[in-house]
Amino acid sequence: MRVVNIVAIALVCAMAPSVVAQTAPRYDVRRLNGAVFMEQVHTDVVTQSGSAERGRIVVRTAQFGIAMHGDTLVVTTDTLDLRETADGVQRAIDVDAVVGGRWKLTLGARGNATVITQPFVPGEIGDVSDIAIAMHDFFPPAPPSLTAGKRGIEAPERTWRRLQDSAGLSRYRWSDRRQSDSSYVAGDSVAVRASVGSKEDGDVAWDIARGPIAWSRHIATTATSRFAGRTNRAVIDQRIVVRRLQ
DSSP: OHHHHHHHHHHHHHHHHHHHHHOOOOOOGGGGTTOEEEEEEEEEEEEEETTEEEEEEEEEEEEEEEEEETTEEEEEEEEEEEEEEETTEEEEOOOTTTTTOEEEEEEOTTSOEEEEEOOOOOHHHHTTOOGGGTTSSOSOOOOOSOOTTOEEEETTTEEEEEOOOBTTBEEEEEEEEEEEEEEEEEGGGEEEEEEEEEEEEEEEEEETTTEEEEEEEEEEEEEEEEETTEEEEEEEEEEEEEEEOO
16 A cells, blocks of 8 residues: 555656646736836737728827725826827827826736726827727736647637747737627618728747746737628737836
């Protein structure tokens, strides 16, 4: 009996490193206390209505600091720069009203955020970039348990691939596809058919102790509405790069 126990213990010890290696990354909000992130968002928007077309580019650079109060994360906009280019003319947006703005949120182990409060953003800023909702999907999803080079699927929309580790970080890539269609009746009994399709590709470098250290997203969205013989379309190409500074 003692021999069996010794063998069992030996097997557990031998398997332990492998089990640890297979553990799926998860968020520990305590590791985010005191963290500082730098985010850069580049958004290219093209709107089409009939034969008319208009394009604009919005570039937002922000630094966010995080503090933990109980089970709640408080995220503060430490710095913010917002610029818009339309019709070949670039302008800097006055964002003083938003600097220092705070979100309160909870964050699940998989990265799903529940925003409790968000800062007020004046219309002249929100019309360019709706930073009020920046924290709704700021954090990347936590990857599933995968060994290097392997792929995995979460639900029908998202696929994952684990890349080769480097610099002591686990690296992952994901791809997400979504499509929604709807129809409704607008004013004057006008029937409207709308469809929104999006494609997201992202990658994340994950530290087993601190969580996500750096990530990027490329989101391509096409929104189309048809009514009264007319078609309106918006094509949005957005690139997001985030890195943890401390």
